[in-house]
Amino acid sequence: MKGLRLQDIAIARGAEPLIAVDVHVAPGEVLSVMGPSGSGKSTLLAAVIGTLPPGFAMTGRVLLNGRKVTGLPPEDRRIGILYQDELLFPHLSVGGNLAFALPRSLRGRKARRARVEAALEEIGLPGFAKRDPATLSGGQKARVALMRMLLAEPEALLLDEPFSRLDATLRDQIRALVFARARDRGLPVLLVTHDRADAEAAGGPVIGLGA
Template identity: 75%
Template sequence: MSAQLHLDNLQITCNGAPLVALDATVHAGEVLSVMGPSGIGKSTLLAAVMGTLPPGFAMTGRIRLNGQDITHLPPEKRRVGILYQEELLFPHLSVAGNLAFALPRHLRGRNKRRAHVDAALEQIGLAGFGPRDPATLSGGQKARVALMRMLLAEPRALLLDEPFSRLDAALRGQIRQLVFDRARAQGLPVLLVTHDAADAQAAGGPVVELG
């Protein structure tokens, strides 16, 4: 079955007041861009898909991923990855430790896991960076490590919460293209929330305006 993320008549309220309403299907390798100003409910939409809506918010409708209804599953069972504005790398772990943390349990054996991490670093142009402290990385390097850590967890869909907004213009285009290319290569449906039209244009998929 092709990877698809279905948001079936999703409606989110905040203390009873309507906030977000969306009915959409995101196909494998496609990026659906959700645009709107700050405070309109873009990040809340992603929280609903992740299963992490904060108190005071409620949701109706269904969320289906690859045909499975995940609406009421806990976040760790949903197989949905997310990238935020901040990389959120673990400061107490090395670069390799951050990547190894995401490796699935079925990948057993220290040597096999280490080889997996080394291969992942090479794919993002950071071969040999495994022992490094994340604090010593540049912004672009941190963004690449955060992306690969998320992909190593083998998600079935990808959520992007304005992860490019803190990068300078040149780096923004580079990292944005890397994220979209990796998602397409792995056939992941992608839900991007942004206030920047350049992000949506680079994504090349359908665009929904909130508000």
């Protein structure tokens, strides 16, 4: 089955049940997960990507395009994630940040440089390869972070409230860009948010956690 399948996922903190979900996210679809702080939204993403903290236990299976990824290290799951903070590497240029994500199968300096330049064109930042990330605006950083994640060729995308620190106008622009790129690539998306407007913009199903 294509897409992201969270099959009978149950997460507990110690002896306390925290989350129980059983959902399928189709390619190009955005599933929004809403709930108050402490309800387990980010914990669910951590379980999907393989970074569940000590003290938590999970049962069930995570399947991606029919492949069981439960138990695999995060780097082998082919799942990308965007956070509230862009987390660009400050010691690398914008182009260096993007090149870091390129698959090893893309060989040759010329080919890799061309792929970075094409990626910058795609997000409306041509000629930015040599720029220091510290000189970018919030919207520019968000676009670079998105493209860096996409260049790693993920098969699913997790969004951990990545729009929450953007102002209203910029939020609408970046949100539309992220959802459009995910649809274009047929990526199932799991969006964690406390903002109903994010879920409405996503246009997909919504599930709630906690009270």
